[in-house]
Amino acid sequence: MGDKFEKVKTFYFSLWPSLNEDNWSAFEKRLIVKKYEKGNYILRPGEVCNCISFINYGLVRSYYLVDGREITTNFFVEDSVFSNYQSFLSRTPSLLYTDVLEDTEVIDVDYDSLQYAYENIPDSERVGRLVAEQLYILLSARNASLLMETPEQRYIKVLQEKPDLIRRVPQYMVASYLGVTPEALSRIRSRISKRNAELLPDTSSR
Amino acid sequence: MGDKFEKVKTFYFSLWPSLNEDNWSAFEKRLIVKKYEKGNYILRPGEVCNCISFINYGLVRSYYLVDGREITTNFFVEDSVFSNYQSFLSRTPSLLYTDVLEDTEVIDVDYDSLQYAYENIPDSERVGRLVAEQLYILLSARNASLLMETPEQRYIKVLQEKPDLIRRVPQYMVASYLGVTPEALSRIRSRISKRNAELLPDTSSR
DNA sequence: GTTATTTATTGATTCAAATCAATGGATTGT
């Protein structure tokens, strides 16, 4: 049977290739495997996020709830890291929900374990910094996208960069990720396919 | 005359009180003092941001330019740190302008110096991590505000939390920071003062 | 396989904010 820590180890080593094997072993001892079933919540507003999770398999989502309206901030799929990092770092209550869209297995490192690692395991400070930096870059790109691009541009980008996500996630959630209503996304889609139909030669009559 | 590194030293020590004096001295040697005059640009789109700057005094702003329209992402005042951190970290071209709103003096640490510090100065990894984490928390809060709050709510918050900023920055820049046109901010302001007038007892006739 | 429920599409209407336009105030430069 497969080692559950294999993928998370690969992930951390990709961040810093010269990471020492012994230090990794010390760190790995503190990791926790968790499973979640579709439809459940990993985190709710008011709770303090207590871990950083690497996803072995599955799909989760983070969203705000404003006036009964969901605003999706992110989808997280297998082989990526997720957390309510803001809550985790600041030790303050989350504003986000995190819900489980597909049965999911994660490898968690909790806050105390991470602080322990920072104090006692050489290299861990660097990995911690690199993770923080990577998460910053991701958030920043998302932010730029929300400020500079139209919902339609964002949708096309998701189509190109994460085509699997479109298939795995209901459209109304994608809409809330793009910052529009489900109706608006439906109209964006029909606009795009109409445009594509006009550009293509007519295949039906010949 | 005052030590120009005094404030930046205080800042870093506030992040990590047990920072070692010798290590600080080693780090301080690589810092650079720079001055900018109002109206100039520190960074333009296409350039790679090469430093993290602590502001001794002054005021700068970062903004996107989309279809000839400015979208202000942040104002930075004295005693805070600024950078196009996304560009700095990823070594990719900036999408942002950074312009100088008041004569400004900064203490810069450039990219190579920082990498040198990470390799050679103990403690610096931790400070680097803490800076990354702080910047993440700030960006995350800004993000949440843009997604969850109305422009009016954001304006009231700026009024309360950074009243000096309102005085130092032209209103159309504040508008672009709130995500509305100058006309819309003007109307928000008149709406607020009208509400306040109704709540207050009539002071004119008695 | 049928029913029930959820999700997606399409159209009509409403609404909030952007745009356009004009004026008045404030700031800057000489």
Place this chain on the structure above:
DNA sequence: ACAATCCATTGATTTGAATCAATAAATAAC
């Protein structure tokens, strides 16, 4: 002090997206 430029306010109009509403399609439950 004056002109010139920039900035803020206010009103009228336009516009794009949200809302409301109804139907169709897809998915899940039995």
